[in-house]
Amino acid sequence: MSDFFEQVYEVVKQVPPGRVTTYGAIAAYLGAPGAARMVGWAMNASGRHTGFVPAHRVVNRNGLLTGKHHFGAPDVMRELLENEGIEIVEDQIVGFEQKFWDPSRELEPLD
DNA sequence: AAGCTGACTATGG
DNA sequence: GCCATAGCCAGCT
Numbered sequence: 001m002s003d004f005f006e007q008v009y010e011v012v013k014q015v016p017p018g019r020v021t022t023y024g025a026i027a028a029y030l031g032a033p034g035a036a037r038m039v040g041w042a043m044n045a046s047g048r049h050t051g052f053v054p055a056h057r058v059v060n061r062n063g064l065l066t067g068k069h070h071f072g073a074p075d076v077m078r079e080l081l082e083n084e085g086i087e088i089v090e091d092q093i094v095g096f097e098q099k100f101w102d103p104s105r106e107l108e109p110l111d
Numbered sequence: 112a113a114g115c116t117g118a119c120t121a122t123g124g
Numbered sequence: 125g126c127c128a129t130a131g132c133c134a135g136c137t
Contacts, residue, residue, distance in 0.1 A: 004134080023119055027132090033120095034132045040118035041134065060119060067118030 004030065008042040009049050011103050015057045017084045019101035020093060022061045029103040044070060056080040063096025 007030050015021050023036035032038065039058070046053040056077045060066045068077035068091060078088045087094035 027119085032132085035134090036119035036132080037117060038119090038133055041116095043118055045135090055118080058118075065118090070118055 004032070004038065005042045005045060005049070008039055009046060009051075009053050011107070012043075012046075012053050012055065012058055013051070014103070014107065015054060015101050017057075018086060018099065020057045020059055020063065020081070020086065020096070020099050021101045021103060022059060024061055025100075025102050025104065026058070029107065040067065043067060054080075057084075057101075059093060059096075063093035063100075065091045065093070 008026055011026050011029060012021075023039040024033070026039045027033060027035045043053070043055040043058060046055050055067065056065075056071065058067070065077050065081075065088065068074050071077045071080075078091070081088055081093070086099060093099060
């Protein structure tokens with residue numbers, strides 16, 4: 001497993017319940033702005049990672065649940081988020097900006 | 112080995 | 125405001 005993937009998991013696992021972050025924010029925090037796709041790809045491989053990776057707390061920049069189809073069932077991601085107190089309407093997070101958790105702002109810079 | 116793909120994002124018409 | 129294009133970079137065919 002590439003270190004990049006581990007880095008992604010490290011960040012995602014630190015996302016507090018009831019909060020969400022974006023692929024781009026994680027990529028930027030890891031020093032790879034624009035590599036948001038790789039974050040998504042890391043989520044695709046998150047199942048291989050030892051431990052639980054709350055991939056459902058990672059959405060695109062619109063707060064849209066674009067990756068819901070990768071949870072085995074299209075409703076799993078929404079249910080997980082709603083279980084944490086996040087409202088979902090039309091596969092989109094309600095009040096996304098308020099629930100947005102920015103790693104470069106909440107965590108210490110990687111340096 | 113070379114090209115395609117993708118859980119993204121920004122920009123321009 | 126919607127559609128097309130272009131970077132991004134690791135994994136898969």
